[in-house]
Amino acid sequence: MNRRELTLAAAALSLGAPWVLAESRWPSKPIKLVNPYPPGAVSDSLARLVSRSLEKHLGQAVIVENKAGAGSNIGSESVARAPADGYTLLNGSSANTANMSLYAKMPYDTMRDFVPVSLIAEVPIVLAVNASLAAKTVQELIALAKRRPGELSYASAGAGSPAHLGGALFTKLAGVSVRHVPYKGAAPAFSDVMAGHVPLMFTNYAAVIPGVESGKVRILAIGTTKRWEVLPDLPTMAEAGVPGYEAGAWYGLLAPTGTPAEVLARLEKALAAFDTPETREAVRKLGAEPVISGPQVLRARMEGEIVSFAKLIKESGITVD
Numbered sequence: 001m002n003r004r005e006l007t008l009a010a011a012a013l014s015l016g017a018p019w020v021l022a023e024s025r026w027p028s029k030p031i032k033l034v035n036p037y038p039p040g041a042v043s044d045s046l047a048r049l050v051s052r053s054l055e056k057h058l059g060q061a062v063i064v065e066n067k068a069g070a071g072s073n074i075g076s077e078s079v080a081r082a083p084a085d086g087y088t089l090l091n092g093s094s095a096n097t098a099n100m101s102l103y104a105k106m107p108y109d110t111m112r113d114f115v116p117v118s119l120i121a122e123v124p125i126v127l128a129v130n131a132s133l134a135a136k137t138v139q140e141l142i143a144l145a146k147r148r149p150g151e152l153s154y155a156s157a158g159a160g161s162p163a164h165l166g167g168a169l170f171t172k173l174a175g176v177s178v179r180h181v182p183y184k185g186a187a188p189a190f191s192d193v194m195a196g197h198v199p200l201m202f203t204n205y206a207a208v209i210p211g212v213e214s215g216k217v218r219i220l221a222i223g224t225t226k227r228w229e230v231l232p233d234l235p236t237m238a239e240a241g242v243p244g245y246e247a248g249a250w251y252g253l254l255a256p257t258g259t260p261a262e263v264l265a266r267l268e269k270a271l272a273a274f275d276t277p278e279t280r281e282a283v284r285k286l287g288a289e290p291v292i293s294g295p296q297v298l299r300a301r302m303e304g305e306i307v308s309f310a311k312l313i314k315e316s317g318i319t320v321d
Contacts, residue, residue, distance in 0.1 A: 026085075026086050026260075026262070026263050026266070027058055027059075027060040027086065027087065028060075029060065029087065030060055030061040030062070030063055030087075031054065031058070031060055031061070031062045031063070031086070031087050031088075031089065032062075032063050032065055032087060032088050032089070033047055033050065033051050033054075033062050033063065033064050033065070033089050033090075033091060034065050034067050034075045034076075034078060034079050034088065034089065034090050034091065035047040035064055035065065035066050035067070035075065035091040036066075036067055036068060036069075036072035036073070036074065036075025036076050036090070036091070036093075036095075037066065037068050037072060037075075038066060038068045039066050041185075042123060042204060042206060042286050042287065042288060043091060043093065043251060044064070044066060045286050046091065046120060046121055046251050046283065046286065046288065047064045047091040048064055049274075049279060049282055049283065050062075050091070050120055050253065050271070050274060051063070051064050053270065053271070053273060053274040053279065054267070054270050054271070054274075056273075057269070057270040057273050058266065058270055064091075070103075071095055071099055071102065071103070071158075071160055071161075071320060072093065072095040072096065072099065073099060073103065073106070073107060073108075075090070076090060076092070076095075076096055076108060077107040077108050079114075079254070079255075079256060080107075080108035080113035080114065080256060081108075081256075082256055083256070084255070084256040084257060084258030084259045084260075085259070085260075085263075086255065086259055086260065086263035086264075086267070088256065089117075089253060089254065089255050089267075090114065090253070090254040090255070091120075091251060091253070092114065092116075092251065092252050092253065092254035093249060093250060093251050093252070094162055094248075094249045094250050094305060095160075095161075095162075095249075096110045096114070096254070096302070097110060097302050097305035097306045097309055098160060098162075098165060098305070098309045098313070099160070100306050100309070100310070101306075101309055101310040101313040101314070102160040102313060102318065102319070102320045103320065110302060110306065111302065111303065111306070112257065113256065113257055114254040114255065114256065114257060115254065115255050115256070115257050115258075115259055115264065115295070116252060116253075116254055116295045116298035116299045116302065117252070117253040117254065117255055117264060117267045117268055117271065117295055117298070118252060118253055118267075118268055118271045118272075118292055118293050118294050118295060118297075118298055119250055119251075119252040119291045119292065119293035119297060119298045119301070120250075120251045120252050120253060120271070120274070120290070120291070120292065121250070121251050121283050121286075121288040121289060121290050121291055122224075122248055122249070122250045122251075122288065122289045122291050123162075123204045123248055123249040123250070123251070123286075123287060123288045123289075124204065124205060124222050124223055124224045124228055124248045124287075124288075124289065125162060125163060125166040125202050125203065125204065125222070125223035125247040125248045125249070126202070126203065126204070126205050126208065126219045126220075126221070126222050126223065126234075127141075127170070127200065127201075127202055127219065127220045127221050127222075127223075127237065128193065128200065128201055128202075128203060128208045128211070128212075128217050128218065128219045128220070129141065129193075129199060129200040129201075129217070129218050129220060130193055130194065130196050130198075130199050130200070130216065130217060130218075131215060131216050131217060131218050132196060133199045133200065133218075135220075136218070136220075137220060137240065137241075138220050138221050138235075138237065138240035138241050138242060139240065139241045141200070141220060142174045142175075142176055142241065142242075145174070145176035145177070145178055146175075146176055149176070149177040150177045150178075150179065152178045152179070152199055152200070153178060153179040153180070153181050153198050153199065153200075154167045154178050154179070154180060154181065154198065154199075154200045154201055154202060155181045155182075155183055155189035155190075155192060155193055155198040155200070155201035155203075156180065156181070156182055156183065156189060156201065156202055156203070157182075157183060157184075157185050157186040157189055157203065158182050158183060158184060158185070159180075159182045159318070159319075159320045160318060160320040161182075162247065162248065162249035163186070163189075163201070163202040163203050163204075164180060164182065164202070164318070165247065165309065165312060165313075165318070166202040166223055166247035166248070167180055167202040168180070168312060168313075168316040168318060169245060169247050169312060170202070170237070170242065170245065170247075171316075172312070172315065172316065173242050173243075173244055173245055174241075174242050178200075181198055186203050186204065186207040187207070189201055189203065189207075190203065190207050190208060190210075190211065190217075193208075193211070193217065194210075194211045194214075194216045194217055202223075202247070204249070204287045204288075205219070205222075205230070205231070205287040206286055206287025206288075207287070209287075219231070219234060220240065221234065221235050221236060221237045221239070221240040221242075222234050222235070222236055222237065223236070223237055223245060223246060223247035223248050224236055224246070224248060225238070225246050227239075228289065230284055230289075250291070250301065251288075252293075252298045253267065253271060255267070264295070268294060268295065271292055272292055274290075274292060275290060275292045
């Protein structure tokens, strides 16, 4: 370093820029990735796949901490209030956008308190029915629901969950009255659908695989805008007769607002390396689709969902408080 460079470096330090040098050494200690859901769920498995990839490319341990409760709000708030230094990150999801309208009082503001790094994966919502139900297509289900308004019911993983919102969107667009039955998780909801106690459900694909394999459950359609390559013969909801339908969940990496740009850039680069044939296969086995997008796509997704969810939640009268 010549005399001029030394002079400039000294000037930068005197102007209060030592963090520039400090962050160039990031990460110098383990990173915490908060998953605001219980262990064992799809979100937990995705978080652990991401943590292993980040560890490989950042050279530091990435510890997944499950901090569940209040529809992801407890864990999310803990990250929103954490120092914006790159050492506390959030396995964010569509709950962070829906909760802005589901809860009367929020402990954080999704767009103000978080900065997006990248989408990680999307989890398609499927419409599944008990095999004994006299409806083998979406159109037959709609006709049945119209003949028996208010008599049919659909299960979901809980009030305000992506599955619940997917069901509410279906009843709105199809013009049918089908009662919502919330459960504490997808597993008990699926058990009752497979047993025939509830005729149908909206859920992620992985949750219904055992029922499909046993022949006790049929999947009628998927909530994506185009067919999913994992299930190429399954029609989208729009193809099946509900135009405009799109429902599902996403997971993505979020950091506290104020996290240095250099740290965000390194995280984005490390996540890009997550997109390998091995990880894509592992993600699809979870019933999800890997989507590494970068921050701009995730920001646009979040902003759009806050508006669309607010409209759906208001029109459907959905509450969780």
